[in-house]
Amino acid sequence: MTATLQVQLDPGATGPTQRRRGRHRARRVWVDRLIPVLLMLIGAVVLAYPVVATFYNNYKQSxxxxxxxxxxxxxxxxxxxxxxxxxxxxxxxxxxxxxxxxxxxxxxxxxxxxxxxxxxxxxxxxxxxxxxxxxxxxxxxxxxxxxxxxxxxxxxxxxxxxxxxxxxxxxxxxxxxxxxxxxxxxxxxxxxxxxxxxxxxxxxxxxxxxxxxxxxxxxxxxxxxxxxxxxxxxxxxxxxxxxxxxxxxxxxxxxxxxxxxxxxxxxxxxxxxxSIQSWMWPRLIGAGVAVLVLVAMIFGWIVSDRRRAARRAAKKKERERE
Missing domain, CATH: 2.40.260.10 (Sortase)
Structure with missing residues (x-):
């Protein structure tokens, strides 16, 4: 019980320092997530661009x-x-x-x-x-x-x-x-x-x-x-x-x-x-896979964040009861 009171009375444990650390961790998490998102998006665009450009130019010529x-x-x-x-x-x-x-x-x-x-x-x-x-x-x-x-x-x-x-x-x-x-x-x-x-x-x-x-x-x-x-x-x-x-x-x-x-x-x-020509299929499949992987990653992050938030909320309630 004494240890618990010391943690609660220590401003460094629950005050501005802890909030700064939380913000720093959040920024680091977003940076770590942003890099693979950008890589997946760039890959999908590079793969799909020739196909989209072909259909667009076909339309303009027609x-x-x-x-x-x-x-x-x-x-x-x-x-x-x-x-x-x-x-x-x-x-x-x-x-x-x-x-x-x-x-x-x-x-x-x-x-x-x-x-x-x-x-x-x-x-x-x-x-x-x-x-x-x-x-x-x-x-x-x-x-x-x-x-x-x-x-x-x-x-x-x-x-x-x-x-x-x-x-x-x-x-x-x-x-x-x-x-x-x-x-x-x-x-x-x-x-x-x-x-x-x-x-x-x-x-x-x-x-x-x-x-x-x-x-x-x-x-x-x-x-x-x-x-x-x-x-x-x-x-x-x-x-x-x-x-x-x-x-x-x-x-x-x-x-x-x-x-x-x-x-x-x-x-x-x-x-x-x-019509989809033979050379288009690998590009469309590759772009589709990149998008699916990206969606799966984002879904996984959302689920993980919600679970983490639920655990934090549970711990907070437990501390409040103590």
């Missing part, structure tokens, strides 16, 4: 395509017809020697020919829109194949025919694959002979059926040349995935347009690819 269709729908028909006629004349006079590998920087040099090219189909920021129903692809088509352009959508290869169709034309459209933050042409290898894709240019919808799929070296351009009398479009991306030593060519030949895909010409609605 919206770009939708906006193109909406603007064309409200444009002056006479201006659209004049621009289309000018593009047709451009194709007739096109010099085949201008055709180069899409990823050859020299092909986008700002010379007189390239400036003339940029003046074609320039009523809007995009020259057109491509839809590939089998792949849920809906992307804008832009001038050139610069990195800037290919980050926004599909690039039209300078030196190839403008994508307005007609006899003796061959438009080449290029898109990235294996980017860490966008899908674009990732699924192009999944297209098969017989699949169709659609180009929307200045209010017109052009349908093409895949008739040839090939893999070539970057300097092999014969398959991109115009075939007399034919109306063709070739879709190009790098292959193999993430190695990019070759080019995958998916060629389509013009066919009559029908609404077999359930869409109307020039529709302003758009689709985007929400």
């Amino acid at each position: 919206e770009f395509a939708r906006e193109y269709a909406a603007k064309v729908a409200t444009a002056d028909p006479a201006a659209l017809n004049a621009e289309f006629a000018a593009a047709t004349r451009y194709n007739t006079a096109l010099n085949p020697k201008l055709l180069k590998d899409p990823w050859d920087e020299a092909s986008s040099a700002l010379n007189a020919d390239y400036r003339d090219y940029l003046s074609q189909l320039d009523l809007l920021e995009a020259m057109g829109r491509i839809r590939i129903p089998a792949l849920d692809v809906d992307l804008p088509v832009l001038h050139g194949t610069s990195d800037d352009t290919l980050a926004k959508g599909v690039g039209h290869l300078f030196g190839s025919s403008l994508p307005v169709g007609g006899p003796s034309t061959h438009a080449v459209l290029t898109g990235h694959s294996s980017l860490a933050n966008a899908t674009l042409f990732d699924h192009l290898p999944d297209l098969s002979v017989g699949d169709q894709f659609y180009l929307e240019v200045l209010g017109r919808t052009l349908a093409y059926r895949v008739d040839k799929i090939s893999v070539v070296l970057p300097n092999q351009l014969d398959d991109l040349a115009v075939t007399s009398g034919a109306d063709q479009v070739t879709l190009v991306t790098c292959t193999p995935y993430a190695i990019n030593s070759h080019r995958l060519l998916v060629r389509g030949v013009r066919v009559p347009y029908t609404q077999a895909d359930g869409s109307a010409p020039g529709q302003a609605t758009s689709t985007m690819d929400w």
Whole structure:
């Protein structure tokens, strides 16, 4: 009993010193807990960011395509017809020697020919829109194949025919694959002979059926040349995935347009690819595990703190009874 009275009468045991020690211990506990929380959060963000960025960029690119269709729908028909006629004349006079590998920087040099090219189909920021129903692809088509352009959508290869169709034309459209933050042409290898894709240019919808799929070296351009009398479009991306030593060519030949895909010409609605690709799964699983571990840690701390508080309350009551 005497010992108990001494502890109670000792101001250092129950006064400011003890409170300071308690606050110090509380701060140390919070610091010790904050570090693993931050590490788990940073890990989850790092793992999930490429997946989230991919879906976000897919959405923005799809919206770009939708906006193109909406603007064309409200444009002056006479201006659209004049621009289309000018593009047709451009194709007739096109010099085949201008055709180069899409990823050859020299092909986008700002010379007189390239400036003339940029003046074609320039009523809007995009020259057109491509839809590939089998792949849920809906992307804008832009001038050139610069990195800037290919980050926004599909690039039209300078030196190839403008994508307005007609006899003796061959438009080449290029898109990235294996980017860490966008899908674009990732699924192009999944297209098969017989699949169709659609180009929307200045209010017109052009349908093409895949008739040839090939893999070539970057300097092999014969398959991109115009075939007399034919109306063709070739879709190009790098292959193999993430190695990019070759080019995958998916060629389509013009066919009559029908609404077999359930869409109307020039529709302003758009689709985007929400599918989870194989490279996304490890990241999503890793981020999910990090979040679950974090939740379990926080739950454990809450339970532990409540038990500790209950023990302190019980001891306090016991001392008061004494």
